[in-house]
Amino acid sequence: MFLKQNTSNIVLLLCCCMLSLPLSLSAIPIPVHGHFTFDGNEFAARDFGNQLHSLPWAVLHPKKVSDVAATIKHVWQMGPAAAPTVAARGHGHSLLGQAQAPQGIVINMESLRGEMQVINGKSPYVDASAGELWINVLQHCLKHGLAPKSWTDYLHLTVGGTLSNAGISGQAFRHGPQISNVHQLEVITGKGEVVVCSQDKNADLFHSVLGGLGQFGIITRARISLEPAPKMVKWIRVLYSDFSTFARDQERLISAEKTFDYIEGLVIVNRTGLVNNWRSSFNPEDPDQANQFVSDGRTLFCLELTKNFNPGEEADIDKEIKSLLSELSYIPSTMFVTETSYVEFLDRVHTAELMLRSKGLWDLPHPWLNLLVPRSKIHTFADGVFGNILTDTNNGPVLIYPVNKSKWDNRTSFVTPDEDVFYLVAFLPHAAESDELQHLVNQNRRILNFCDSAQLGVKQYLPHYKTQEEWRAHFGPRWEIFAQRKSAYDPLAILAPGQRIFQKSISIL
Ligand SMILES: Cc1cc2nc3c(=O)[nH]c(=O)nc-3n(C[C@H](O)[C@H](O)[C@H](O)COP(=O)(O)OP(=O)(O)OC[C@H]3O[C@@H](n4cnc5c(N)ncnc54)[C@H](O)[C@@H]3O)c2cc1C
Structure with a gap:
């Protein structure tokens, strides 16, 4: 252990020398407009998951894109033995160290935020820095009466961070994930080249990066695709006690031409009410409404829907909603409808964040598990997990909703289950105590083991694996192309080491 520690210090020292980045800011020879920090970098060793913490050797706070390019080029030119690893850090809302670079260089992408440019017209779009938060993209686009089409449930995440995963929410059934709604990217490869790419230009890099x-x-x-922004939404929740009926209604809604604008769902197991729920929009001052959602000892399924509208359209929208709801088989007495602005709806999790922060409940460990389950196996999954492995949902929400695979582009790096419809199932707990954390980690393991032994063909979303064997299994037949793309664009395997897919300086094919 001592030897290992010592060796890594020598490597570190070598890195410093070869990079010519001495531990003083003034002597950095890389021409950057921003700056490097070598102390006070603890923020870069933390993430939302709050379970893994690795300090980088340095953090680059770039002011210009050329700062990122110059740094990576310098690292690339150091060659395989000496080059440190480099991780882009968006808002650091990863779960298990994915944006960290142990003893390497973290690039603080948020310091690159800058001007956004909206182009209106037949196919409107916005050009935004990848370090920009989605909430800022939304606020900026709204000034032009426009908004992106596809979202995540939480908007305080960076553009680059969600595009590196997928960006999935209740609009994905119609528009696909965020990675299906991008026209063009500017990318700096692992060799330090600045490349503009799109479906038509450098398409392989474009698809690789998404x-x-x-x-x-x-x-x-x-460059993100936009649409006219609605001003308001009707936000509806209804309950089911039977999973089959719930899933049938969800699937019917996502395949219909005329349907809602957002479709998600929640599993509620042995809960005392949704008022405590960090994602909840329920008004705690209205206990009658909240009490409808008591689930002690039972498993309930909550369908969550919205319909967008503008002032003056209310009567028509109400009629349309009534007609759509009349096709569904929820428990009639459980309908809850509210009306809110489009922005408030999209930024709903932030409202809950502020409340949880005030109670010291936001910065806890988050042992989250996100799965994509093929439609044909969702009933087996629900029978095995809800009310069995998962015996309550008091620590945080469990989301479940189907999406249409036709809206995903299979040329991107993202792998989905092999069926036309698959469900996102997201277990999103927090753990206040270490016992609780262990219990939740074990529960996740049991869910994954169940999926494996029942051969459900499940894929992890925001995946985390410890071995390359597991990554190969995750990508399945797509592994070869993933590895080939790695050799083409990041041959030294310096980028995003926290994903633990490739090891620097080790043959990757
Ligand atoms: C409260 C909360 C709610 C969420 N809700 C959703 C949801 O509804 N739907 C959904 O799909 N996801 C959701 N997520 C997950 C989220 O999309 C991912 O964790 C995302 O990566 C976070 O963005 P970030 O900016 O914090 O990225 P980071 O955690 O900083 O980075 C994530 C990964 O991307 C890499 N990366 C970051 N920026 C770049 C870049 N510019 N170029 C290349 N690589 C980059 C990093 O190196 C790292 O590997 C949620 C997360 C949280 C904490």
């Missing part, structure tokens, strides 16, 4: 877990390049700018 859902690419940061493996092929650092996204510095994205």
